[in-house]
Amino acid sequence: MRAIVIDKPGGPEVLTWREVPDPLPERGEVIIDVAASAVNRADALQRQGFYDPPPGASPYPGMECSGVVEAVGSDVEGFAPGDRVCALLSGGGYAEKVAVPWQQVMRVPKGVDLVEAAGLPEVACTVWSNVFMTARLRKGETLLVHGGASGIGTMAVQLAKAFGSRVVVTAGSPEKIGRCLELGADEGIDYRREDFSEKVKADVVLDIMGGKYLAGNIKVLKTGGRLVVIGLQGGTKGELDLGALLAKRASVYGTTLRSRPVDEKGAIVRGVVDNVWPLLDAGAIRPVVHARVPMSDAAEAHRILESGEHIGKILLVS
Numbered sequence: 001m002r003a004i005v006i007d008k009p010g011g012p013e014v015l016t017w018r019e020v021p022d023p024l025p026e027r028g029e030v031i032i033d034v035a036a037s038a039v040n041r042a043d044a045l046q047r048q049g050f051y052d053p054p055p056g057a058s059p060y061p062g063m064e065c066s067g068v069v070e071a072v073g074s075d076v077e078g079f080a081p082g083d084r085v086c087a088l089l090s091g092g093g094y095a096e097k098v099a100v101p102w103q104q105v106m107r108v109p110k111g112v113d114l115v116e117a118a119g120l121p122e123v124a125c126t127v128w129s130n131v132f133m134t135a136r137l138r139k140g141e142t143l144l145v146h147g148g149a150s151g152i153g154t155m156a157v158q159l160a161k162a163f164g165s166r167v168v169v170t171a172g173s174p175e176k177i178g179r180c181l182e183l184g185a186d187e188g189i190d191y192r193r194e195d196f197s198e199k200v201k202a203d204v205v206l207d208i209m210g211g212k213y214l215a216g217n218i219k220v221l222k223t224g225g226r227l228v229v230i231g232l233q234g235g236t237k238g239e240l241d242l243g244a245l246l247a248k249r250a251s252v253y254g255t256t257l258r259s260r261p262v263d264e265k266g267a268i269v270r271g272v273v274d275n276v277w278p279l280l281d282a283g284a285i286r287p288v289v290h291a292r293v294p295m296s297d298a299a300e301a302h303r304i305l306e307s308g309e310h311i312g313k314i315l316l317v318s
């Protein structure tokens with residue numbers, strides 16, 4: 001098969017499409033003939049040498065894919081050759097084939113085309129696990145989503161609205177705020193012009209900025225509020241006002257999805273199939289796709305991601 005190989009850390013130009021050995025199905029694994037993958041910010045960090053794949057994972061980038069099951073190993077439950085699926089991966093999605101534990105595989109939702117489905121696993125699993133499983137967002141509560149126009153943000157807005165919450169986003173331009181409002185957000189804050197911490201109170205904050213926004217995020221939390229940090233785009237360190245945390249009886253969580261063991265990922269995937277997939281089947285929420293790029297030109301997809309012009313997901317078509 002062919003895959004995108006990273007021989008040395010660097011810019012998008014180090015992503016090279018070439019022949020590599022096919023994966024073989026280990027016990028409990030499914031081999032997917034990949035139709036598409038999608039770009040995540042973590043892929044750019046891996047390309048730059050700042051985010052190695054976890055032990056045992058494929059060395060090729062790509063944390064999600066869609067395609068058709070080609071083969072199954074022993075002890076696989078619920079999938080057979082020919083099934084149209086998408087999957088949450090620890091790596092290896094930028095390739096023509098990938099091996100993945102069956103617990104991380106999902107059917108393609110109704111009404112979603114096979115290529116579009118490649119952009120769903122990361123955003124659905126990240127938002128479901130953090131906003132709903134960890135922070136327990138409830139109907140009527142307010143969710144603040146930083147980076148509402150990101151891949152993650154566009155799913156968080158739609159899901160939180162579908163479950164009856166009020167949603168406020170931050171984004172970097174009036175156009176991006178407009179898109180978030182179209183997706184259902186109640187209010188948008190242009191982070192380049194305004195200080196979000198002066199403008200909103202929230203029960204749950206989904207944060208991708210880390211240190212830079214820590215003080216502001218604590219300030220906006222209501223009593224009993226929950227801050228979930230999933231990204232560190234604004235640095236790993238900040239000052240935490242424990243007095244404010246205690247007074248508000250608030251909680252701070254930090255999580256990553258990629259490094260979790262298969263059984264934890266499997267529990268998240270089951271939650272997604274039970275709770276998110278019915279909304280996709282019914283057309284109540286939709287994948288938000290910015291561009292489809294040939295997988296062999298993954299470098300161009302990374303350039304788009306790093307330009308920051310995109311809204312939603314950039315897909316890599318095999």
Ligand SMILES: NC(=O)c1ccc[n+]([C@@H]2O[C@H](COP(=O)([O-])OP(=O)(O)OC[C@H]3O[C@@H](n4cnc5c(N)ncnc54)[C@H](OP(=O)(O)O)[C@@H]3O)[C@@H](O)[C@H]2O)c1
Binds near residue numbers: 146209232309
């Ligand atoms: N922990 C986990 O398990 C996990 C899993 C998946 C993703 N993530 C993280 O989630 C984040 C989004 O991922 P993605 O793949 O969806 O990336 P993406 O589409 O490239 O989004 C990056 C976002 O960052 C926003 N941003 C930049 N500076 C900002 C600021 N000062 N205030 C508010 N927003 C700002 C951008 O907003 P504008 O474009 O509007 O400027 C953009 O929407 C990344 O940090 C990623 O690492 C974490």
